[in-house]
Amino acid sequence: MGYFEKALVAAILIGGLSGLVGTLVVLRRRTFFAQALTHATFPGAVGAAMLGVSIPLGAAIASVAIVGLMSLVQRVRRQGTQVASGIVLTAGFALGVLLQSLDPSLPVRAESFLVGSILSVTIGDITLAAIVLAVAVVVVFFLGKEILFSSFDANGFRAAGYREWPIELLCLALTTATVVTAMPAVGAILAIALIAAPAAAARLLGRTTAEIFLIAPLIGAASGVIGVLLSRAVDVAAGPAISLTAAAFFLLALGVQRLARLRLNT
Numbered sequence: 001m002g003y004f005e006k007a008l009v010a011a012i013l014i015g016g017l018s019g020l021v022g023t024l025v026v027l028r029r030r031t032f033f034a035q036a037l038t039h040a041t042f043p044g045a046v047g048a049a050m051l052g053v054s055i056p057l058g059a060a061i062a063s064v065a066i067v068g069l070m071s072l073v074q075r076v077r078r079q080g081t082q083v084a085s086g087i088v089l090t091a092g093f094a095l096g097v098l099l100q101s102l103d104p105s106l107p108v109r110a111e112s113f114l115v116g117s118i119l120s121v122t123i124g125d126i127t128l129a130a131i132v133l134a135v136a137v138v139v140v141f142f143l144g145k146e147i148l149f150s151s152f153d154a155n156g157f158r159a160a161g162y163r164e165w166p167i168e169l170l171c172l173a174l175t176t177a178t179v180v181t182a183m184p185a186v187g188a189i190l191a192i193a194l195i196a197a198p199a200a201a202a203r204l205l206g207r208t209t210a211e212i213f214l215i216a217p218l219i220g221a222a223s224g225v226i227g228v229l230l231s232r233a234v235d236v237a238a239g240p241a242i243s244l245t246a247a248a249f250f251l252l253a254l255g256v257q258r259l260a261r262l263r264l265n266t
Contacts, residue, residue, distance in 0.1 A: 003234070010121045011224030011242065013129035014185050019220025020136050021178040022199035023213055024171050035192045038179050040066035041187040042096035050103050056128060056180050059188075063176045066092060096188075104247055106251055116187035116239035118228060120189065125184045132177045139174060140213060147171065185224070186239040193243035198223060201253035212261045219249050 001009075025034045044062020048055045140147070150157045150167045158164060175195075182191040202216035228244030 001123075006121055006123070006126060007118045007228050007238065008116055008225060010126050010129060010236035012221045013126065013133055014118075014182050015198070015220035015222070015224030015242070016174055017129060017133040017136060017178055018182055018194040018216040019198035019202070019218070020133070020140065021174050022195040022197075023202065023216045024140075024147060024151075025175055025195055025211070026199040026203060027148070027172060027212075030171070030175065031192070031196050032197055034175055034179070036092070037176060038188050038191045039090075039092040039096075041092075041179055041183055041191075043099055045163065045183060045188065046099040048094045050099065056125075056183070059180045059183055062092075063236065067176070076136065076205070077157075078145055105132045115184045115190055115237055115254065116183065118185040118224075118238045118242070119231075121184050125181075129181050132174075132181050136174055136178070136264050139145055139170065143167075143170070143235070144213070164176045180184070186242050190243040194220060194223065194246050196241075197246035201250040204250075204253040204257045220234065220246070223249055 025031055040063050041059035042062075044059040044065075045055045046058075047062070051058070052131035096164040146157075146162065147167055147170075149160075150164055154164060157167075178195060179188075181193050182194055186194055199212070199216045201219050202212045202214075204217020205216050206212035223246035224242055227245040228238050230236070230245065232234070233239035
C-alpha cells in the first residue's frame with residue numbers, strides 16, 4: 001500500500017471516528033473541553049519525540065495528566081469547567097512550545113504536531129484508528145441510550161438509579177482516544193475541527209439522534225477523503241484542507257437548514 005492509499009484509508013477511519021465521537025462531544029456540550037484536550041496532547045507528543053518513545057502514547061499520557069489537573073481546577077470554589085479548560089488550553093500549548101525550544105535538534109518539528117501530516121501515517125496509525133473506531137461503535141451501539149439519557153436529563157438519569165461518573169469517564173476516554181488518534185493526520189490544533197464540525201453539521205441535518213449518529217461519521221469520512229484529494233490537487237497541507245472541508249460541510253448544512261425553513265414558511 002502506497003503512502004497516498006494509506007492516507008485515504010486513514011482519512012476514512014479517522015474522519016468516521018471523529019464524526020462518531022464528535023457527536024457525543026456535541027450532544028454532551030463538551031466541545032470547549034475537547035478543544036483544551038487537543039492542546040493537552042501537544043506537550044505529550046513533543047516530550048515523547050524527545051525521549052524517542054511512541055508519540056501517541058506520550059500524547060495519551062499527557063491527556064490523562066491534564067484531565068486530572070482540569071478536574072482539580074474545576075472543583076475549586078467559584079471555578080468551573082470553562083475556567084479549567086481555558087487554563088489548560090493555553091498552558092498545554094505553552095508547555096509544548098517550551099519543550100520544543102529545549103531541544104532545537106528535535107528531528108520532528110512542532111508544526112507536524114500542530115497541523116499533522118496524513119501523508120506520512122503508518123500502518124500502526126491506521127491500525128490504532130481502526131481499533132478505536134471499533135470500540136466507539138460498540139460503545140454507542142450498546143450504551144447509546146444511557147449516554148443520551150445522561151446527556152439530556154442528568155437529574156433524571158441520577159433519579160433513575162444510574163451513576164453519572166462512569167458515563168462521563170467513558171465519553172472522556174473516547175474523546176481522548178479520538179484526539180490522540182487524529183493527531184498524526186490533522187495535528188493537535190486542527191483535531192477539534194474534525195471532531196466538532198461533522199457532528200454539528202449532522203445535528204442540523206438529522207431529525208433524530210439515530211440519524212445524527214449515522215450522518216456525522218459519513219461527513220467526517222467525506223471531509224477526510226476530500227481534504228486529502230484537495231491537498232494533492234492544489235499542493236497544500238492535508239491537515240488544514242481536511243479541517244476546512246469539515247467546516248465547509250457545517251456551513252453547507254447550515255445553508256440547507258435555512259433553505260428548508262424558508263420553504264416551510266412560504
